[in-house]
Amino acid sequence: MTQRNEISNEKELSPEQREELLSVLKVRFEKNMHRHKGLEWDKVHAKLDANPEKLWSLNEMERTDGEPDVVEHDKKKDEYIFYDCSVESPKGRRSVCYDRAGLESRKKHKPENNAMDMAAAMGIELLTEEQYKALQELENFDMKTSSWVQTPSDIRELGGALFCDRRFGHVFLYHNGASSYYGVRGFRGSLRV
Incomplete structure (x- = not known):
């Protein structure tokens, strides 16, 4: 990964980075169910698999200490919405x-x-x-x-x-x-x- 305070120019994660990020996101998702009542990780994971460029953005959020998590599901567009959920501003x-x-x-x-x-x-x-x-x-x-x-x-x-x-x-x-x-x-x- 790049230095924590710089933004990466490469917009693709290695398989290792991808798996590490998905693991972090899953743990955070399961630990904070009050943020996304009624949603299932498997469906979020499937959306992430189908949109690898979004994983890069989530990794940037994570890398800059934002602690992204799902906070909403737009049913009309079938999109999951992640916000930075770090206790303090990233x-x-x-x-x-x-x-x-x-x-x-x-x-x-x-x-x-x-x-x-x-x-x-x-x-x-x-x-x-x-x-x-x-x-x-x-x-x-x-x-x-x-x-x-x-x-x-x-x-x-x-x-x-x-x-x-x-x-x-x-x-x-x-x-x-x-x-x-x-x-x-x-x-x-x-x-x-």
Whole structure:
């Protein structure tokens, strides 16, 4: 595997990496049935077998400490939806601006990357505010960190970006400049398989 904080350019897993990832995902799936009541691992596994490019994206989520797990099944499209389920914002995706424009607008102390480009390179999407709140209904996340979420274009055009966290027993939505970054702010992603 590549270094934990870099995104791999090769979008295919070796048979060993594939089996290791599937084993990790299966254990996580079975340990956290409250996240996906009524779903069966064998059906998820079959979908993953049929979509090997999605395994690469899941591996990127795992490699950057996102701990992806199934949180939903879209019955109309017959797709399983994975979210990052790490207790805190994924360690391998923190200290990033919201997007490239935010990164390029910084005059000094630029971070190495931005959330939108990283997500695109991984083949995933940032959670929306609604998805973030749905995730928080499953269990408590981001009690010490925060996560960028997809920002509406009208807010982004004015230079802002949105992020969320959980404090004092509530989920909060905040705004900040898209160029800001903090050691405790990263992003959570979703992937449809």
